[in-house]
Amino acid sequence: xxxxxxxxxxxxxxxxxxxSGPNASYISGHPDGLITRHSSxxxxxxxxxxxxxxxxxxxxxxVFSPGGTGYNMHPHHNFxxxxxxxxxxxxxxxxIGKVDELRAGDFYVFSAGAGGKHAELNIGQEDLRVLYxxxxxxxxxxxxxxxxxxxxxxxxxxxxxxxxxxxxxxxPIGQAxxxxxxxTARNSTPVYRPSPARGVYVFVIEGEAKIADIVLGARDxxxxxGEDRIEIAARSGSDVLLVETAL
Amino acid sequence: MKKYLCLGCxxxxxxxxxxxxxxxxxxxxxxxxxxxWVCPDCGTPKSGFEMVEIxxxxxx
Numbered sequence: 001x002x003x004x005x006x007x008x009x010x011x012x013x014x015x016x017x018x019x020s021g022p023n024a025s026y027i028s029g030h031p032d033g034l035i036t037r038h039s040s041x042x043x044x045x046x047x048x049x050x051x052x053x054x055x056x057x058x059x060x061x062x063v064f065s066p067g068g069t070g071y072n073m074h075p076h077h078n079f080x081x082x083x084x085x086x087x088x089x090x091x092x093x094x095x096i097g098k099v100d101e102l103r104a105g106d107f108y109v110f111s112a113g114a115g116g117k118h119a120e121l122n123i124g125q126e127d128l129r130v131l132y133x134x135x136x137x138x139x140x141x142x143x144x145x146x147x148x149x150x151x152x153x154x155x156x157x158x159x160x161x162x163x164x165x166x167x168x169x170x171x172p173i174g175q176a177x178x179x180x181x182x183x184t185a186r187n188s189t190p191v192y193r194p195s196p197a198r199g200v201y202v203f204v205i206e207g208e209a210k211i212a213d214i215v216l217g218a219r220d221x222x223x224x225x226g227e228d229r230i231e232i233a234a235r236s237g238s239d240v241l242l243v244e245t246a247l
Numbered sequence: 248m249k250k251y252l253c254l255g256c257x258x259x260x261x262x263x264x265x266x267x268x269x270x271x272x273x274x275x276x277x278x279x280x281x282x283x284w285v286c287p288d289c290g291t292p293k294s295g296f297e298m299v300e301i302x303x304x305x306x307x
Contacts (some may be wrong), residue, residue: 001286042297043254044254047297051299052299057254057299058254063299074256074289075256075257075288075289076256076257077257077258077259077288078252078257078259079252079254079257083252112257134254136252136299136301139261139275140301
């Protein structure tokens with residue numbers, strides 16, 4: 001077992017972005033609109049933490065207040081941005097021509113490639129809770145693309161399910177990357193089998209999971225390398241995201 | 248010569264190529280670009296760039 005790092009929930013970077021003042025053009029919504037963002041890796045003004053892991057560069061745990069709060073249309077190149085909606089509703093608009101609404105369990109993969117813009121909005125009446133994962137692409141300047149999927153926790157309990165990656169039923173991605181999600185309906189100890197040449201970033205969304213004798217609570221995370229077998233002792237009602245990446 | 252990608256909007260800079268259209272000669276190191284230079288894509292000043300070195304470059 002080789003543990004690269006353990007990052008507790010409270011050790012992450014924290015940003016509070018309001019829709020008025022210096023960020024008014026970047027953050028949309030009512031003047032009291034608010035986004036909170038916990039960053040697992042260095043991002044924007046948070047630069048005192050971990051720079052990234054493998055091809056993962058950003059992992060944001062974000063909450064958008066209701067009434068139109070979000071990120072106005074803005075450009076990207078090359079990064080592959082994935083969003084996993086945990087609660088509320090996310091309206092995603094992009095320059096590929098897609099206007100989409102995603103709810104809890106829904107996720108997307110937006111590859112900006114040679115250039116793409118997107119807006120991320122909460123036009124609903126309740127908080128939007130969403131995880132954002134940014135990864136470097138395997139090839140630069142690819143044509144931009146957007147795909148969406150849905151994770152059905154009830155039909156897939158107690159085992160890690162591949163959401164993104166080169167597996168049947170998963171969304172394909174232009175990178176040596178695999179994102180899986182584990183939701184437990186009882187105390188379970190499933191085994192995740194990564195390629196030992198890759199690393200795995202494990203983020204506990206809810207509940208509690210023990211890996212390599214390290215107990216992770218809600219929003220705690222860790223990274224492992226050199227494993228071909230990761231045993232995850234998860235309590236009933238846990239929700240865990242696993243991101244397997246080339247190093 | 249190195250290649251970089253900025254976390255902001257994904258602006259890419261290849262030191263070998265420079266950005267002649269934006270006044271940066273080929274072969275200019277990222278460190279030698281003036282601090283008041285702004286991103287031609289998103290307008291962020293150089294002081295706000297978050298450059299990550301990319302170890303590969305596949306040209307289309």
